[in-house]
Amino acid sequence: MPRTTKDQTRLKLRDAVVAEAVEKGFAGVSVGSVVKRAKVSAGTVYVHFVNKDDMLRKVYMELKSAFHETLMTASDAPDSAGMIRAMWFAMFDFVEAHPAQFLFLEFGAAARILTPEQQAVADGYAQDIAALLRRGVEDGTLAPLDTKLLSLLLVAPAMQLARQAVLKDQPIPRDTLNTTFDRVWRSISNT
Numbered sequence: 001m002p003r004t005t006k007d008q009t010r011l012k013l014r015d016a017v018v019a020e021a022v023e024k025g026f027a028g029v030s031v032g033s034v035v036k037r038a039k040v041s042a043g044t045v046y047v048h049f050v051n052k053d054d055m056l057r058k059v060y061m062e063l064k065s066a067f068h069e070t071l072m073t074a075s076d077a078p079d080s081a082g083m084i085r086a087m088w089f090a091m092f093d094f095v096e097a098h099p100a101q102f103l104f105l106e107f108g109a110a111a112r113i114l115t116p117e118q119q120a121v122a123d124g125y126a127q128d129i130a131a132l133l134r135r136g137v138e139d140g141t142l143a144p145l146d147t148k149l150l151s152l153l154l155v156a157p158a159m160q161l162a163r164q165a166v167l168k169d170q171p172i173p174r175d176t177l178n179t180t181f182d183r184v185w186r187s188i189s190n191t
Contacts, residue, residue, distance in 0.1 A: 010048055017059045020033050025107065029052060029056065059104070060108040071090055080136035081141050092161075096171055099166040143187075
């Protein structure tokens, strides 16, 4: 039987951390429950993480970076309307592929677990998105709203749909995504 690589073990641990946090909340995660779910030895966790808090933080930052990269693929769209639409569907591609990871990110943001340095990186991600939304406001595509409100109007439906996808263990129908985007677009566009 081939030996599991360090990267494969790290992914098993990440997936176990995410599953535990989504099921039990961040406070309910324990190193023991992660070890059991990942089917690794207790010492293996400490090869990758210092402790539970480090484990939650590192997994959060890894996923936050991946999610940010997914959204930023839309930044080079030729117009703001196309960019916002591309960001929306990129977000849902992420949600569809990784619904539990998306919820983990939301739970992690609410739990305020990051070190100041990590929070600065996460804030930088939010500033990148805000700059793209601001671009849409400045060119008249988006309604003249605060970028935090615009972001909320875009993300809140995603959270609801992601929760449903996780709880029902079913993908989000594409027609639901299209309809939801059209409704959200009406609330944020300047037309």
